Amino acid sequence: MKPFNNKTPFSCKLLTQWLVLLMFASFSVQVNAQEHLVASQAQYEQALKHLQPGDKIILKNGIWQDFEIDFIAKGNAEAPIELTAQTKGKVILSGQSNLTLAGEYLTVSGLVFKHGFTPSKEVISFKKTDTQVANHSRVTEMVIDNYNNPDRQVPDNWIGLYGQHNRLDHNHFTAKRNAGVTLAVRLEGEHNQQNQHRIDHNYFGPRPILGSNGGETIRIGTSHHSLSDSLTVVENNFFDRCDGEVEIISVKSGKNRIQNNLFYQSRGTLTLRHGNGNIIDSNVFLGNGIDHTGGIRIINRDQIVTNNYLEGLTGTRFGSGLTIMNGVPNSPLNRYHQVVNANINHNSFINLEHIELAAGSDSERSAPPQDSTLTQNLFINSTAPFSVHDDINGLTFTDNLSNISLNKINPIIAKGLNSQQVPLARAANGLLYPSDTALTHYGATPKLTPTLKQHTGVSWYPKSELSVAFQSGNIITVSSEEGELGTAVQSAQPGDILLLKDGHYNVSNILAITKPLTFKALNKHQAIISFKRPSLFEIQNNGNLQLDGLRITGINSPNASGNSVVRTSSTGMLTNYRFEMFNSIVEQLKTHHQFHFFDSGNRAFADEINISHNLFSHISGDLFRLDKETDDKGIYNAEYLTLSHNQFEHIQGSVASVYRGGKDESTFGPHVSIKHNQFHDVAMGKQNSPAALLKLHGVQVSQIDHNSFSDSAAIVVEHTVGEPKTNITNNKLINSALPQVSELVTTGQHTANINNNKVQTR
Known part of the structure; x- marks a missing residue:
């Protein structure tokens, strides 16, 4: 048989026949595709048994309690199999629910996880078993909101990405409070490596301070597999006050691309913790002067950091605006590999409090950076932000622009800084650039388009604040009549002010604080509060407490061990809390035992305790x-x-x-x-x-x-x-x-x- 070519007789006819057959095959799939509207878990399981490419399972609107969804099927590129909601946002998975995908060409959309926590290690997992994973699959327009184990130190991950060629996009993830990574890309086994996942246009909402390790928002790989390549792309996402721990994104694998994301007032850094050959390109970091806001931390070989914009970052040490680490000679996988051949170019570093070079230098981390260059970056600051912790001869500064005086700057840095006055102006994209257009080739390009919050996540779910401000609600006037204060606490709404009239308040029951509340005296020190229980206030989940102008005495409290005016829940707390007290008097906390003022329980965490202009007198504890x-x-x-x-x-x-x-x-x-x-x-x-x-x-x-x-x-x-x-x-x-x-x-x-x-x- 002669080989097929353009001169073969009837070749056009044969090609036309093939195209017609393909068209009819595609049309046949569309005609035969079925939609299954299901109203129960049993109906879902029945529909799952008969799925064909192009089919769709639709969950009926409502609350689905304790639903562990196994979505295991095989679609194809032309006809994926879909799982979705009858109305996006109206299907709520609560209690002990989760989602597992395994197979090929699957799409899940429109579901909301809230009011519960996963019974497994992940809320959404792209695998059923170590060998049953999802490939070429997509999770889009999903919401996970405050879906946390009630014990803050019991870890789980919200999303586990396994397999290859999967996409996670336009999702809304907010209020991850317990230990564990919000999103983990896993590389165990070759079928999970070189995965080419795409993570894009997601809204990573506020993640409160965890107060321990294990609070990353994204982790790509682990130290054990860090010399493997992941090829994951993380782009066009918005990181909104992701404060869990020092690493916002922890890259622990090779050849990933992190590009065009916006980090807004997030404490911590994008950290190249393990793995080589990663590219950090066109990201925007806006700290707005918030404590511990950081930028990029560089470790390992062949990292490229280019065209990023960083402004108003206050972080220091490992959380600074730019950190280039020292390494450990012959480092094991889980420690610090030496920085070699880093290329840091065309970045804008504007008003950063700290840039740390050879950071972490000590008797173990004794290998300084080598063969690395910093070129055509823009450094704008009122004072020199550079801190040098070891030999930086391995860093070459060339043709960088700065307004910083070269006096007292390390000569290696000064040699590569073109120091002059550099007036700046904000461009239409909201970022600062040199007013002189002849200088705009320094730093990030004016063509940079920051990813905006409203362009990420879903359109049908609000991007709400996690907590309500003190004194943002109504004023409720309370008298000292017996029981009135307790009733007011129960009926108050978050942010309300309980305004206490003059008088003696003898509180019979512990006041449970389950929302942000302010107790304020109408006249300073004329609302006098005593209490008959071991504590006056107990801060519980979602509670924040502010006291102003009160006079608190322990004269009516029981003569018992462990008394305290304020305590946190004895069973621990998932939510972080705030406690403030101003202009108040605390006195006569005296028993035969120690009588304390504020006693935190185990597994409780305060974002802030602020005590100002108060008198504490005669206290035994x-x-x-x-x-x-x-x-x-x-x-x-x-x-x-x-x-x-x-x-x-x-x-x-x-x-x-x-x-x-x-x-x-x-x-x-x-x-x-x-x-x-x-x-x-x-x-x-x-x-x-x-x-x-x-x-x-x-x-x-x-x-x-x-x-x-x-x-x-x-x-x-x-x-x-x-x-x-x-x-x-x-x-x-x-x-x-x-x-x-x-x-x-x-x-x-x-x-x-x-x-x-x-x-x-x-």
């Missing part, structure tokens, strides 16, 4: 007990503790005990700020052992300044991992013990800054 996470896994009870302009007198216990144990470095806190307070006769009680006015273990940032201490015990600080910053300055110590600082991990003298304190003895 501790004031702030934030020391319950003693399993030494890097977990802690509060991100920020701020005490300012308060007066503390005759306190037998400690003012604050804050504990963060373990060796993990994936978090930023705790932070403790103690400023402009007066302490007299504090922490000298016999039951306060060891005697310490403040007990700070593993706190990352401590600012203790402009306070007055008289007749009081010592400040005790124990440094552990990371690079803790402790400043004890400008204080008065009158007949009080000197601060005690110790290093529990590193050797040598402590690193605390203890200066300009005035010490007096009587």
Whole structure:
């Protein structure tokens, strides 16, 4: 038989016949495709048995409780098999529900997971078993909202991407609160590698601070498979305040492309943690001055970082605007491989507080960056942001533009900076560029198109805030009549203000705080509250508490062990909380046992505790007990503790005990700020052992300044991992013990800054 070619007789006729056959075959599939509207799990299982390419299963609108969906079928490129909602957003999967895809050419859309948590390791999984995975499949226009295990330290992943050639797009993921990655790309086995997944146009909504490791938003691979290539593309997504931990995106594999995403006020960095040959291109990082907002952290070989725009980032150390790490010689897979052949070009670094070079240098991480270049970048800052931690001869700075004075800058950096005045103007895309068009080839291109929030996720589900602000609701006036305060708490709405008239309030039951509420005195200190139970307030899930102008006394409280004015739920809390108190008096917390003011339970986490302009007097216990996470896994009870302009007198216990144990470095806190307070006769009680006015273990940032201490015990600080910053300055110590600082991990003298304190003895 002669080979087929354009000169073969009847070739056009044969081709036409084939095209007709293909057209009829495609038409036949469309004609035979069936839609199955199902109203129960049993009906779904029956429909699943008979699916053919082009078929569609439609879940009837409503709440589907405890539905573990196995969507296992085989479509084809011309006729995928679809699972969808009768109306997008009107099918709610709640309780213990999840979704598993396995097969070929599957599409799932329109479903919402909320009011529950997955009974397995993942909410949506692109595999049934290790060998049954999904390929060429798509999950689009789905919502996972606050679908979390009630124990914040029990981990699960919301999405597990397995197989090859899958797409995850236009989805809405928000309020991941428990441990575990929001989205994990898994590379176990060759059938999951070189996968060419596409992750695009998703809305990654706010992820609260986890207070431990395990809070990444995206992880691509693991250290075990980090020398394998994933070829995953992450593009056109919006990361909205993704604050889980220090790594927002953790790349742990090779040859991925992260491009044209927008990171908005997100604490942490896009981290090239493991794997080689990744491309970071055309992303926008907007910090707006928010604490710990970061940019890009570079580790490993052959990384390309180009055309990115970073502005207003405050992060430092491993979370800085740009971090180039030191590596470990002959590093094992799970540590730090040396940076080699990094190409960092045409990026705009504008108003970054820190750029860290050879970061993490220590006796283990002793291999500085090599053979790497930084070219035609734009560095705009009021002061030089560069911190150099080791030899940077392996970094070549060439033809970069900056407004920074070259005085006192490392010569290797200065050699490659063209320093001059660089006026900036905002372009139509909202980003800053040199006003002189002759300079626009420096930094990110003016053609950069930031990904906007409204262009991601779904159109039919709101992008709501996770919490309600204090004093944003109605004012409810309350009198001291018996039971009225408790009734008002139950009927109040989030954000309401309970305005307490003058009088004596003797509260009979613990007030459960399950929403943001403010208790405010009509006249300062004239609303006097006592309580008959071991606690006055218990902060529970979704609760935030603000007190203003109250007078709280323990004179009617039981003579029992473990009393406290405020406590968190004894069963732990999934949601983070806030506690604030201003202009109030707390007094006479005295029993034969220790009577505390604020006692955090295990597995409870405060975003912020802010205490200002208050008087604490005659208290037999501790004031702030934030020391319950003693399993030494890097977990802690509060991100920020701020005490300012308060007066503390005759306190037998400690003012604050804050504990963060373990060796993990994936978090930023705790932070403790103690400023402009007066302490007299504090922490000298016999039951306060060891005697310490403040007990700070593993706190990352401590600012203790402009306070007055008289007749009081010592400040005790124990440094552990990371690079803790402790400043004890400008204080008065009158007949009080000197601060005690110790290093529990590193050797040598402590690193605390203890200066300009005035010490007096009587």
